[in-house]
Amino acid sequence: MKTERIKNKRHLIAIENLTKNEFFSLLNNAFNLLEISARDIKKTPALRGKTIINFFCESSTRTRSSFEIAAKWLSADAINFSPSASSLTKGESLLDTAKTLQAMCPDIIVVRHKDAGVPAFLANYLKDTSIINAGDGMHEHPTQALLDCLSLMQHYNQGLEGIQGKTIAIVGDIVHSRVVRSNIFAHQLLGNEVRLIAPPTLLPREFRDSFPGVKIFSDLEQGLKGADIIMCLRLQLERQQEHFIPSLEEYTNQYFVSRKKLDALANSGYVVMHPGPINRGVEVETALIDSECSLVEKQVSCGLAVRMACLIDLCTYQEEVHAAN
C-alpha cells in the first residue's frame, strides 16, 4: 500500500560495516557533489519533502551545522533537536525520546551521543527511520572519515587512485578518538599504510590488538618518517576519567607536531589534517595548521558534500524499497 511506512531501512553506523564498493561509491558521489559549494545558488531539489532530524546529545560545531546545511542545500527540512531544552531533562528515556521523534515521520535521524553504541541501538529499535551516526563515544564517526578522505581526493585531484598507496600517520589521543577508528577502517579499505603515534597510555594493548595491520609508534620522529598524510588528534580531556599523561607540558614536549619536524621527516608534499576542535600549541603548531600544507578548512568544506552524499544515499535506498513494494 502506498501509505504504508517503509519497513526496510538502511543506516550509516560505522565505516567498519561498509563494503569497499559502498565506501568508494559514497566517496565518488560526494566528489561529484563538491561543485554545489561553488554555485551561486546552492539549493537543489534532490530531497524536497524529506525531513532530517539532528539528534545531537553531545556538543558539536562542525558536524551538526554541516548536516543542517547539507540537508538545506538538498531542499530537505532540517530540524535541530536540543537535549537541554527537551523532555530528556524531565527523565524521559533516550529510546522514548527517539520514538517520539520518529513518530513525527523523519526520513533520517542523525545521532551524536557520548556513549558508544547508541546509534546502532536506535537503528535496531526504530523501524521507520534511517539512522546516521554523527559520532558515538569512543566508537566511530563515519562521516568524519569520509570527509577526511574526500579532502584528500580534492587535494591530490586524481580520483580515488590519487589517495591510495599513501602512508598516513595519526598522532595524539588515539584511545579516546572515534575519528581514528573510522579512519583506520577507511584507510585500510584504500590499502594505505596506517601508523598510530601516541604514548603507550593513550594507545593500550587492547586497542592495538583490535587493529591488526596497523603500525604502532611511541616515538614521534620514528612514526613521522616517510609519512604522506599527518593527522593530528585533540587530547580529549573530557573523556579522561583518570590521568593518561603526566601533564600537558610533558605531552607537548614529546608529541608536538611542528613544521620543522615534518620538513625533516615526512615525505615532500606532505599534508596535515585535524578533525577539529584544535588545541593550538598543544598537539600541533599554530603556524603549521595555518600553512598551505594544512587541509583543515578543506576538511570542513568537504563535510558538506559528504553529508549530502550520505543523506541522498539513504533516502534513495528508501525510495527504491518503497517502489519495489
Ligand code: NCD
Ligand atoms: C571530533 C569528534 O567530535 O569526534 N570532532 C569532529 O566531529 N569534527 C573530534 C574531537 O572532538 O576531538
